[in-house]
Amino acid sequence: MNSSLRLLAVALTVVSMSACTKKVKPVEQVSDPVAPTSQADDVDTGGMNDASNDFSPAGLDRNPCLMARTVKFDLDRTEISGEFDAMIGCHAKFLTMNAGYKLSLGGNADERGTREYNLGLGERRNNAVMDVLKAKGASGSQIEGISYGEEQPTCTESTESCWANNRRVEFTYSK
Numbered sequence: 001m002n003s004s005l006r007l008l009a010v011a012l013t014v015v016s017m018s019a020c021t022k023k024v025k026p027v028e029q030v031s032d033p034v035a036p037t038s039q040a041d042d043v044d045t046g047g048m049n050d051a052s053n054d055f056s057p058a059g060l061d062r063n064p065c066l067m068a069r070t071v072k073f074d075l076d077r078t079e080i081s082g083e084f085d086a087m088i089g090c091h092a093k094f095l096t097m098n099a100g101y102k103l104s105l106g107g108n109a110d111e112r113g114t115r116e117y118n119l120g121l122g123e124r125r126n127n128a129v130m131d132v133l134k135a136k137g138a139s140g141s142q143i144e145g146i147s148y149g150e151e152q153p154t155c156t157e158s159t160e161s162c163w164a165n166n167r168r169v170e171f172t173y174s175k
Helices: 002-019 057-061 082-097 115-135 160-166
Strands: 070-072 102-108 143-149 168-174
Touching: 070 082, 082 115, 102 115, 115 143, 115 168
Parallel strands: 102 143
Antiparallel strands: 070 168, 102 168
């Protein structure tokens, strides 16, 4: 019963926090009924590509949503926070428009837990990101994942803020 109350409290907190998120007014776009559309046009990037519509290879270093290449996770979790949805959508669009590129996902965990557990957790985090990329139109043949577990920390202090930075999946492109 006690765990049920905790679960209910967490669920209520999540619901109340999501209700407080800022609503972004969509920009109306006039579409040309004659112009062909591609699968890449159908990828939801959450409006992040409005600031920079460059999904060419040069866009990897210019487009703000493509320059963001890290998805962070909560402790012992594989669920992707909504704050990363648009960024992942931008990367899916890039992959659909640039078939010659491959994306390597590097799954990481903090130092807590056994080495084996953390390798598995890194792999599950990779799979979660890969599933979202594919759902947004990216080809699975362009994506590979490798789990580093706790072996490649960005921070080596034993503090919560440091551990939070180590719980991540990083995107690395190659041609």
